[in-house]
Amino acid sequence: MKLDKDQVAHLAKLARLDLGEEKLEAMTKDFDSILPYVERIQAVDTTGVEPFAMPAKAQGWRQDRAVPIDDYTRELILSNFPERSGDLLAAPGVFETPKK
Amino acid sequence: MKLLNELTIAEARRLLDAGEITARALTQACLDQIRSLDGALHAFLEVYEEDALQEADRSDARRQAGQMAGVLDGIPLAIKDNMLLQGKTCTSGSKILQGHVAAYDSTVVSKLKASGAVILGRANMDEFAMGSSTERSAYGPTKHPRDPERVPGGSSGGSAVAVAANMCLGALGSDTGGSIRQPAAFCGVVGLKPTYGRVSRNGLMAMASSLDQIGPMAKTAEDAAMILHVIQGQDANDQTTGEVELFNPKWTESLKGVRIGLPKQAWGMDGVQEAVRDATLDAVNQLKNQGAEIVEIDLPYADEALAVYYVLMPCEVSANLSRFDGMRYGLRQQSLSLFETYAVSRAQGLGDEVMRRILLGTFALSSGYIDAYYVQAKKVQTLIRRGYEEAFKSVDLIVTPTTPTTAFKLGEKTNDPLAMYLEDIFTVSINVAGLPAVSVPCDNNGGMPVGLQIIGPWFDEKSVLNAARNYELTVQKN
Secondary structure (H helix, E strand, C coil): CCHHHHHHHHHHHHHCCCHHHHHHHHHHHHHHHHHHHHHHHHCCCCCCCCCCCCCCCCCCCCCCCCCCCHHHHHHHHHCHHHHHHHHHEEECCCCCCCCC | CCCCHHHHHHHHHHHHHHCCCCCHHHHHHHHHHHHHHHHHHHEEEEEHHHHCCCCHHHHHHHHCCCCCCCCCCEEEEEEEECCCCCEECCCCHHHCCCCCCCCCCCHHHHHHHHHHCCCEEEEEHHHHHHCCCCHHHHHHHCCHHHHHEECCCCCCCCHHHHCCCCCCCEEEEECCCCCCHHHHHHHCEEECCCCCCCCCCCCCCCCCCCEEEEEEEECCCCHHHHHHHHHHHHHHCCCECCCCCCCCCCCCCCCCCEEEEEEHHHCCCCCCHHHHHHHHHHHHHHHHHHHHHEEEEECCCCHHHHHHHHHHHHHHHHHHHHHHCCCCCCCCCCCCHHHHHHHHHHHHCCCHHHHHHHHHHHCCCCCCCCHHHHHHHHHHHHHHHHHHHHHHHHHHHCCCCCCCCCCCCCCCCCCCCHHHHCCCCCCCCHHHHHHEEEEEEEECCCCCCEEEECCCCCCHHHHHHHHHHHHHHHHCCC
């Protein structure tokens, strides 16, 4: 499998990465060596083999309930907001195109 | 007489308990070492000098009052910059999290605190733990303590150097494909990746959630065991922590009755440096002298394991790192449309290796390719695990070199991602199978350090560490 620049550009769009022309070309080139290497797994006969699912004997689900946090923790979370309106997180409008 | 910062954790514990040293003096010795060396080595991204000294004083007060908190009380340690410590900056070595303050303590940090440990600072790492050299840190590379022109390995390179250069007594690293063991091998320290599910990942910034595991980096196997004993255990905040018997070290004076397998695929591989082959084969002989029985074993799919890893890991990376979207935390490029806010913030905040893996994962998960890449890799993962299950029916432990080479030069592999990935050839299959493995420094006649990897069955860290300790004893004798 070989990916061309347009296909990598499409992946970058799906992944929300504004790569720019130069990086796009470099990444496309990197894929040329990485993809053939990982494709060796396709030669393995996996007829009747289940995909591996559970890495460890694990606990069941925990209850989905809200746990109160202290004011200090709350303030730390709020202080990490990139943009804040009081105690609310400000985000760009979904249907707006801002003026530059 | 060793300097205080050169002590092992076990030695420091005895001296503290005997009242011969104080936690403050021990902590101050580490801080002095950091001050004199870290300008050149850059193992730490931040040092908590004042907090560390205060904690050391509290530890001394506890001891004098006869109320010791735990086995690590008063022991100065470093943590990797992807583990949350409440109120402190935590960036995972990335620009996208510059200035990000941890809102809560990771489970491992809570456990270290409860045990009375003194946390000295956060150690440098490849961005989001993606790399094998610590050159991928957005805050500049960490240098090898024996040769500043060489890399310390990665991604837990800062933790490895902090331990190797006696800036701390031990450290935590995280290992997704070798990120504890490979830098441990390069720097000549002990690094243990516990079994998947042994240590909680709560508060560890996720890289590949089904492979990530936190573990100790230390000067000896005994010290690694002391740290593991504290940080292990089931955690309601990490559903994948196992319902298993807790780890307790068990030391034996010899390896009599222990069968150790050498996978012919690993030992017969091309591209292993002569220095590595000589030192690790010599180590195998020492294990034999300790009474172990050495047998050659067949471990199929060794070649495919790295390929499986480089499909599964990027898939999980692409999902996990989608949280860095410039919305709730981290870098946000302002005044753009919503799509551009995402795309520009991410491209400006994330490094090339991180973006490369996100793209690779996006590809392997995309419609039309998911079966041939992701699902096929999950199937081969089943076969790799079966191979180990089969092998552990006839042997107790498996050993390989930790890495094919010793520490390489800075810049040597940064432009060749595949060459960098091949660094992980001996370590990744352990994560793919979820097994515990330790890298222990070999006797290498003063050359660049070499690591021997000792792999055990699931949740059998005690046998892995016991073999490592037996080997250490033979090195000390020589």
